[in-house]
Amino acid sequence: MKALEVKGLSFSYSGDDSEVVHDLSFSIEEGEYVSLIGHNGSGKSTLAKLVSGLLGFSYRGEISVFGTVLDKKSVRAARRDIGLVFQNPDNQFVGSTVEEDIAFGLENREVPREKMQAIIDEYSEEVGMRDFLKKSPEGLSGGQKQRVAIAGVLAMEPRLLILDEATSMLDPSGKSEILSLIHRLKDKNASLSILSITHDVEEAAKSDRVIVLNAGRKMMEGTPKEVFARSEELASIHLDAPFAYRLASALRAEGIEVPSDIVDEESLARWICR
Ligand code: ADP
Numbered sequence: 077m078k079a080l081e082v083k084g085l086s087f088s089y090s091g092d093d094s095e096v097v098h099d100l101s102f103s104i105e106e107g108e109y110v111s112l113i114g115h116n117g118s119g120k121s122t123l124a125k126l127v128s129g130l131l132g133f134s135y136r137g138e139i140s141v142f143g144t145v146l147d148k149k150s151v152r153a154a155r156r157d158i159g160l161v162f163q164n165p166d167n168q169f170v171g172s173t174v175e176e177d178i179a180f181g182l183e184n185r186e187v188p189r190e191k192m193q194a195i196i197d198e199y200s201e202e203v204g205m206r207d208f209l210k211k212s213p214e215g216l217s218g219g220q221k222q223r224v225a226i227a228g229v230l231a232m233e234p235r236l237l238i239l240d241e242a243t244s245m246l247d248p249s250g251k252s253e254i255l256s257l258i259h260r261l262k263d264k265n266a267s268l269s270i271l272s273i274t275h276d277v278e279e280a281a282k283s284d285r286v287i288v289l290n291a292g293r294k295m296m297e298g299t300p301k302e303v304f305a306r307s308e309e310l311a312s313i314h315l316d317a318p319f320a321y322r323l324a325s326a327l328r329a330e331g332i333e334v335p336s337d338i339v340d341e342e343s344l345a346r347w348i349c350r
Contacts, residue, residue: 077142079236079269080104080127085137087126096122097292100137106235109262109270111280111300114289115314120273123289124240127271128158142235159234163241165221166213168228174200174216175209178228185232199227203257219250223257230261237261239272243279255279277304281318281340288315301339320344 081103088095097119104110114120125131127139129151139146141154162168171177178196187195200206203223213221222242229237239258243251259282262268272283280286286303288296290313296303300318304310307317307325316322320341324334338344 077106078103078140079106079108079142080271081138081140082123082127083138083140085123085126085135085139087122087131087135089122091134095292097126097135100289100292100294102287102294102297104236104269104271106142106269107267108285109258109272109283110285110287111283112271112273112287112289113275113277113280113315114295115275117291118289118313119292120289121240122292124160124238124271124273128160128238129155156232157235159229159232159237161222161225161229161237161239161242163244165218165225165245168225169213169221172212173209174205174211174213174224177213177224178231181228181232195231199231200224202230202261203227217250218246219253222246222250222254226254226257235267236269236271239270239274241273241275243274243276251276251279255282275315277316277318281321288313301336304339 083101085097085100086095087097100123112120112123126135129146133147142157144150144154146154169177170180175196178200179192182192182195196209197206200209203226205220205223205227208216208220243254246254258270262270272279274280281300281304283300286298286300287294288303288310295313296306296309304317304321307321310317320338320343323344324338327334335347338347
């Protein structure tokens with residue numbers, strides 16, 4: 077089953093030929109964690125909004141979510157399968173406490189009060205924020221607010237989680253909090269599908285598959301290993317390969333034999349220590 081399938085998608089905001097997404101096709105299998113990377117303005121956020129039905133249907137091509145083609149009729153049901161986490165943790169915080177914030181979406185879905193508390197407890201626990209349920213957002217770090225946003229989204233039980241630059245406004249510790257949470261969620265729920273829009277190549281290196289977008293077109297697609305091996309092409313669109321790949325490539329250029337399984341800091345450190 078495909079969680080998401082995009083076929084021949086083209087879109088312009090003005091409706092003329094100034095397209096910001098051009099003839100784009102890709103899919104995400106159920107349970108896959110796919111990163112979409114690209115420089116600013118390459119169309120990543122536009123794509124996230126298109127697949128979530130937030131920009132209407134004035135595009136060419138087709139978008140299917142779990143086998144249902146998006147259109148005016150199907151979009152409401154399809155949106156129930158999608159959970160969206162945005163960049164700015166402050167803009168997403170709608171409650172006056174953590175508890176109210178997680179409850180917000182549940183109230184919209186008219187989940188009965190007596191069921192709601194158990195759901196709030198479960199998902200606040202899941203993201204490690206249960207001790208903060210009565211706290212207001214002011215005292216929370218960016219990473220904590222983003223964890224609350226993720227709890228609110230997970231409480232809706234989405235099958236496809238779309239992270240639109242969800243870590244880009246966080247400091248390094250907030251970023252690693254969110255990334256380890258995402259990996260923990262994936263480990264617990266193998267059928268959860270994730271599309272992460274990011275310009276953090278280190279994050280992308282830990283996903284199942286990477287799609288590189290440039291000026292609204294797909295430039296590369298493959299496993300992190302396949303994509304990040306093409307560091308010169310990435311540099312041509314102002315993207316650096318992750319540190320471990322760059323170092324391995326620099327060492328190879330010096331004639332040092334570096335095994336091909338050097339794909340992250342851990343494998344790099346193990347190899348150096350050997
Ligand atoms: P990214 O997320 O990769 O930075 P975006 O999808 O935000 O890229 O933007 C792609 C292009 O669409 C950019 O040229 C941007 O200026 C343009 N754009 C984004 N939002 C709008 C909008 N609401 N109206 C018109 N143009 C837009």
